[in-house]
Amino acid sequence: MNKIISLDEISGALVCEAGCILETLDNYVKEQNLIMPLDLGAKGSCHIGGNVSTNAGGLRLLRYGNLHGSLMGVEAVKADGTVVDCIRTLKKDNTGYHLKHLFIGSEGTLGIVTKVAVHCPVLPKAVTLGFFGVKDFDSVLKLYKSAKASLGEILSAFEMADNDSISSTVQNLKLPNPIADFPFYVLVETHGSDETHDAEKLSRFLEREMSSGLIIDGTVTSEPAKMQDTDKDVEGHVITWFTAAVDMDGNKQGHPCWDTIWNLRESIAGAGLLDGYVYKYDVSIPAARYYDLVPVLRQRMAGKAVKVYGYGHVGDGNIHINVTVPEYSKEATDMLEPFIFEEVSKLKGSISAEHGVGFRKPHFIHYSKDEGAISLMRELKQLMDPNGILNPYKVLPDP
CATH class of the missing domain: 3.30.70.2740 (Alpha-Beta Plaits)
Structure with a gap:
């Protein structure tokens, strides 16, 4: 069940079977200048049907929302074998109950997802990544508020990690930290359509928050595919991050910085296992x-x-x-x-x-969940799976 059925290049609607691997889908739609709205550390192995069944969040929910908003339709099989065909590629379909939402996030307890229709946004032309050190968590929140106001629609991810998160990854997995040791770290990513416009917005944001002291130090880099090996002088603090990774003092860092930053963030979950x-x-x-x-x-x-x-x-x-x-x-x-x-x-x-x-x-x-909500969930489960054969022992507690 790993076939890609169709892709509408105009609307961005992708229809595929549930066994398609997320990274495979992302690579496929990129050929049509689109992007999957979901990005996970496990994208190389996870299946889109599982993503839908668990309503996976991921790294860029801030920009593209969760799957409840990106799913245009699903096909699912009930416990009695009935196929519920809610595959539609329309943004608007206000005909009765939104049955697809029963299967999104229900972890396979109400039905087995077999096909999905996903809305794929346009592939961003300008992608930038910043990794900053800050002094305390209050500064993290202030920086987030400032980023929302300054970067607006191009802000795609705002991640936080405390010192122990990063230090355990550095020590246990021998990964390099591109900046110095700080109590807290912030990762900011932007997705936009105009490099010049995005660069201006990011430059103003960085200059203001470096002057305010919220950002103590950091590095900014562009998407690897957009990097060039150049000796161009860097003016001011951070100006030419679209052509090379630079630190806050304007020193060029080199191409590995992009992969280093995301690898450092995505490896936190596994690093602790060595302790x-x-x-x-x-x-x-x-x-x-x-x-x-x-x-x-x-x-x-x-x-x-x-x-x-x-x-x-x-x-x-x-x-x-x-x-x-x-x-x-x-x-x-x-x-x-x-x-x-x-x-x-x-x-x-x-x-x-x-x-x-x-x-x-x-x-x-x-x-x-309060008792009223849990009772309603039990009623839905009893209606759709009276014998309890779909993913038993999951989600709902024993009565």
Whole structure:
């Protein structure tokens, strides 16, 4: 089930089977000057059907939204074998219930997704990446607010990682850090259609926030395909990032910087495994309280954990909290769960931002859904899968 069925070059509507690998689809649509609206670290192996079933978020949700907004239609098979054909390539179809949304994010418990129709945006002509060091998390939030106001529609990603996140990756995986050691790091990416226009906006943003002290140091680079090996002088702080990677003092850094930055960010999740057993929590929290849980957990796990660190997508409130311990123990588990979910609930957050509920968290779902919502979910499950044969033991807790 890995066939690409059609691609409308005018509307950007891609129709394909659920077994297509995300990176394969991205490479295919790029030939038509389009881009998949979803980008994940696992894009080389994950299937679009799984992405839809888990409503995957990814790195550029800030720019392109989640799959609920990008999916134009789905085909799914119910437990009794009935094929529900909701494949449409229209942005507007207001005919009754939006049945496709039943299957997006339901983790295969209501039906098996077999085909999808995805809206693919135009491939950006100008792509820029900045990696900055800041002094504290309050500065991260101020920088995010400034980036939204200054960069507007071209802001595609705003990522944060604390020092322990980056240092564990540098030390464990021997990856280079393109800038010095800082308490917090911010990754800013822009997608636009006009290099000159985007460069002007980014230049004003950088100059203002370097002068204000929010950005202490950093490096800015353009998409590798747009880089040129040039000896052109760099004027001011950051002017010619579209032709070479430069640091905040205008020193040319060279081409590897782009891959180095994204590799550093995407490798955080795996780096902690070299320290021992890793408890991974994927939660969303209101922006003002985004980082609150990390210091709380550090204090709670003092003497038990090797490291507690946080990183993630500031733009959509999704923080990944990793707790590494020398080895798995029930004592550590009991200290973390349900404590972390109780704290997330107090902050009016979600216990699963983008990784889903699966079979690990059904008995914690009540921290994010009230009894009325859970009851309605049970009714839908009973209606569509009365024998409980679709992905059993997932999402819903036992009655």
